[in-house]
Amino acid sequence: MPDPLTPVLTANWGDERAWSYVNYSRRGGYQALRKALAMAPADVVSMVKDSGLRGRGGAGFPTGMKWSFIPQDNPKPKYLVVNADESEPGTCKDIPLMMASPHTLVEGVIISAYAIRAAYAFIYVRGEVLHVVRRLQQAVREAYSAGYAGKNILGTGYDLEIVVHAGAGAYICGEETALLDSLEGRRGQPRLRPPFPAVAGLYASPTVINNVESISSVPCIVANGADWFASMGTEKSKGMTIYSLSGHVANPGQFEAPLGITLRQLLDIAGGIRPGHELKFWTPGGSSTPILTAEHLDVPLDYEGVASVKSMLGTKALQCFDETTSVVRTVLRWTEFYKHESCGKCTPCREGTWWLVQILSRLEAGRGEEGDIEKLLDLCENILGRSFCALGDGATSPISSAIKFFRDEFEAGMHTPAWEMFPYERSTIFVRDTAGAGA
Template sequence: MTTLTPILTTFWDDPQSWTLDTYTHHEGYQALDKALGMDPADLVAMTKSSGLRGRGGAGFPTGMKWSFLPPPDGGPRYLVVNADESEPGTCKDIPLMLAAPQFLVEGCVITSYAIGCHHAFIYLRGEVVHVYRRLLRAVEEAYAAGHLGKNIHGSGFDLDLTVHAGAGAYICGEETALLDSLEGRRGQPRLKPPFPAVAGLYARPTVVNNVESIASIPPIVLHGDEWFASMGTERSKGFGIFSLSGHVAKPGQYEAPLGITLRELLDMAGGMRDPNHELKFWTPGGSSTPLFTAEHLDIPLDFESVAAAGSMLGTRALQIFDDTTCVVRAVDRWTDFYMHESCGKCTPCREGTWWLKQVLGRLERGQGDEEDLEKLLDVCDNILGRAFCALGDGATSPVTSSIEYFRDEYLLHLSEGGCPFDRDASTLFAKEHVTT
């Protein structure tokens, strides 16, 4: 059985885990000393050879993204950390920043040194004020200790780090919309190319990485790329934070090697919340990834295996639903979110998510007919691959996968004139009441 690998989460249970003193007691900033004694190009090469892939959803190799920056031309270049975590079910970066923010701060310094950046930014979702304050305090402590600012650790390297609170838009999790928001404009995706590596923040070369990606850099530098690559699978290396929520006995953050299965994680989490009910469906990477069912309990949770099974590892947000849950209602609620959060820039997403909501709402109420299922699939087909960014594609995932695995449940809503999981609205339960 795969065991947990507490690295970023190793001292979360400390009474003051967020302080610089606690972090320093747990090897904090030793990696920075080691990094400042290395050639920046060697740091990029180490990150490449470690096999670290982006922990924000897409899984793009982190070191390769750094290497896309053009040669220095004398002008500024930037590091921007995407901390705009806001997809339903995704909840790993916020607890990491709340419990151990210095991992992220040290990772920012090392990454900035590696790519030649002298001003880095952390773009945080604005609603999480408590996390914003904690990050500000962590940065303040790092400045006071000489880990940020001028001549860091006597190396001659300078870095300023700015924590920016966003205005609360899911679309700003898309890297180019984030950059527009950071520049003071409305957060909407940019046309690519040019990519941020060439023309990003203020039209300068920019690296945009997820919180967990950057926080993983200090352990890699300190313990070595081979140490990191020894965990996980051949193509999905290292460890990651798996967020279990929903109908599970012990929801929370489980840090484990990539390739662990949900069956193993559920065993660690005490199984289902109610042992009298069974697992019905779950998300492997948040609400924007195609659903899995109990048949997928033993799929290794790595990028390749999950993709081969028809979904995406995404942010490893494992939302667990038992057999008391109406899948139609769950998908309808997620579609509410995607319709509301569409930025409106492109027609497929702006109009498509609205129509998905109308049809799903009708089906959930037991109205419409079987042809509405084909209409849903047709709308999804007109969004997928045609939207300006990935938000539209993500909105189609729970719809198409739920119809694939739970078509009978959609039809049951029609035949019973309402949701069979709601006693007040369903004729199914009314019939049972009469017969008894």
């Protein structure tokens, strides 16, 4: 059987000092930039559009189309903003990418900024990952020293300033308009749209906001061509992408494969569920997407395939849980996160997540009350589609889907604590080795 993995973005991760400019250049780094600078900016946009690249941050919006929305007749400056505020529970692709090969992102930033005719680019990184911030800053300095950033790049007359900005650590700043407010020095809260960022984004100027993986995919498209990229993936979901496999898996990690691969195939590569156990449920795109079960192992992991089973591909964070796991406890932990990270701007999210936690806590403790399950579903229905941004929607998705597939566990929460039915020590992944303790 041929290897279904297609390492492109991850091809150099195993190299010695993969993050260095020397190693990146040795592998042909920045040659795509030279090629792009010899093209008209509009032709670069067309190439990305023709490739079929869709946003890798979760929504899956066509990247080239997003770039084409920038009004070039607007006299205000244009900005490129990279959303590197990876915070979704279970998601782990952008941070490893920036750590292992920051120059892949930096080269993508320069090409993308050139394509939309931006003179300023900002990389907004989650503040807690200081090691990633430092590595990116070093890569940007090396790009400046090599003449790939700053004034008159490679003698073409194109100028670009790149700023690595560390956020203060708020999940809500992963929402693009909240990110813009934070970047401007204000409290990170979602903006009312319209106007959309393409017209009035950063500093009320035309702005493109893209995810790290989206921008990092641009150099390989320019280097190899739109047809090469479009030859991978499915009809409507083109290219390769990074899947994060975690949880009760024998060998978790990042796996780069064409869109449309299945979880069954990825589990085969990763050695399957941990020995002696079987898959119970999993998330296709992080904790804010509706959960799926073992019956969905052969669903194509592309935007259309996952949508066909009423879930979302999201960030491709495949969290796998075996039969030792309490569904009630799992969704409670996720909901506690969303309650804590709500910016509080809108009532459905601010109040709704609080009430969801109260009811789920009762059910986890075996103190559920009559009508609690219906109340949970009613709360989810009143939050969904009524909150200011997608955080509220994301908080409801795992709950309503968990009740759909595992209602009996929620009903058991009326009389039996979750920790009696599913002792938590059985679910732990890391077992402490006490051999020789005290010796």
